[in-house]
Amino acid sequence: xxxxxxxxxxxxxxxxxxxxxxxxxxxxxxxxxxxxxxxxxxxxxxxxxxxxxxxxxxxxxxxxxxxxxxxxxxxxxxxxxxxxxxxxxxxxxxxxxxxxxxxxxxxxxxxxxxxxxxxxxxxxxxxxxxxxxxxxxxxxxxxxxxxxxxxxxxxxxxxxxxxxxxxxxxxxxxxxxxxxxxxxxxxxxxxxxxxxxxxxxxxxxxxxxxxxxxxxxxxxxxxxxxxxxxxxxxxxxxxxxxxxxxxxxxxxxxxxxxxxxxxxxxxxxxxxxxxxxxxxxxxxxxxxxxxxxxxxxxxxxxxxxxxxxxxxxxxx
Numbered sequence: 001x002x003x004x005x006x007x008x009x010x011x012x013x014x015x016x017x018x019x020x021x022x023x024x025x026x027x028x029x030x031x032x033x034x035x036x037x038x039x040x041x042x043x044x045x046x047x048x049x050x051x052x053x054x055x056x057x058x059x060x061x062x063x064x065x066x067x068x069x070x071x072x073x074x075x076x077x078x079x080x081x082x083x084x085x086x087x088x089x090x091x092x093x094x095x096x097x098x099x100x101x102x103x104x105x106x107x108x109x110x111x112x113x114x115x116x117x118x119x120x121x122x123x124x125x126x127x128x129x130x131x132x133x134x135x136x137x138x139x140x141x142x143x144x145x146x147x148x149x150x151x152x153x154x155x156x157x158x159x160x161x162x163x164x165x166x167x168x169x170x171x172x173x174x175x176x177x178x179x180x181x182x183x184x185x186x187x188x189x190x191x192x193x194x195x196x197x198x199x200x201x202x203x204x205x206x207x208x209x210x211x212x213x214x215x216x217x218x219x220x221x222x223x224x225x226x227x228x229x230x231x232x233x234x235x236x237x238x239x240x241x242x243x244x245x246x247x248x249x250x251x252x253x254x255x256x257x258x259x260x261x262x263x264x265x266x267x268x269x270x271x272x273x274x275x276x277x278x279x280x281x282x283x284x285x286x287x288x289x290x291x292x293x294x295x296x297x298x299x300x301x302x303x304x305x306x307x308x309x310x311x312x313x314x315x316x
Contacts, residue, residue, distance in 0.1 A: 004066040006270065009057045018043065019053040021063060041069040047151050047270040047284065048096055049073055049116065060205030062270050071096070076122040081130055082155065082304055087164040087297050089127065089142075090157045090304055093119055095283050099147040099156065120144055123158060145169050146177075146250055151268075154181070154288025155306050159296075167296020172250065180290035181245045181255055182234070182308060184281065184315065185264040189241045191232045194258040197224035198251050206271070207253055212261045227251045229258045237315035240267070244289075255286060285312050 022034040044064045074094040083090035098118035124140040143165040159165035202208025228248035235242040265273035268281030
């Protein structure tokens with residue numbers, strides 16, 4: 001059985017390197033042992049493997065030190081193409097892979113450090129291998145129009161041309177695509193629609209709902225983001241519920257936040273779940289199962305369904 005210790009980053013360690021934080025939390029850990037722990041894949045930040053000793057931390061980050069190695073970072077071979085044409089591609093993203101590397105994260109890395117690859121960085125190589133030829137420079141561009149959380153897996157569409165990006169962006173802004181996720185949570189959850197307003201910082205450096213704050217929010221109402229999730233239980237067994245979560249809006253971490261605020265965080269959620277999560281899932285139990293949208297150039301309705309990941313046992 002794997003044992004791990006988790007610590008949350010506070011103001012005193014904000015901006016410090018992961019190596020410095022490990023030494024601050026575990027003074028008996030020498031600099032050499034701290035480096036060895038990173039190299040041995042025993043350290044994760046927010047549930048994602050970290051081997052960059054110069055990675056700087058932010059308030060709210062959760063750092064986990066395990067006694068056993070974590071799985072290696074996802075590779076380009078694990079990206080599955082479900083649909084492909086000259087305008088767009090539909091893929092299944094593996095868990096543990098960023099959809100798109102944010103500029104803020106890139107700034108936190110030491111120049112020259114080898115980051116965990118993101119989908120947008122790997123997809124041109126995947127497309128080249130899929131076609132069996134070297135793509136021309138003007139064919140290698142990909143444009144992210146919606147995202148999956150790094151720790152989630154499943155279906156998403158990526159534009160390959162500016163016209164496709166414009167059309168897909170318009171659809172997602174109008175909330176016309178259908179996106180259905182499955183998630184496993186602890187406890188029993190009834191069918192309901194969760195409707196709240198998100199702010200970037202709920203007081204601990206994380207996103208959250210204005211309605212859940214104990215004090216008056218300091219964020220201006222104009223900056224609140226409406227978030228709507230429709231939840232339907234599919235199966236409840238032995239204290240766990242398999243949920244269908246249908247997005248009406250698509251805010252960052254929306255399903256994870258809504259279920260955590262409901263008192264039923266997704267199994268394996270080290271960001272919004274308890275500081276010492278129960279070891280009931282090998283990773284975040286959230287998967288994008290269904291995706292439907294209109295092809296922005298042809299007008300054809302495209303529908304896709306995925307299978308639940310084998311590494312996540314369903315309630316039984």
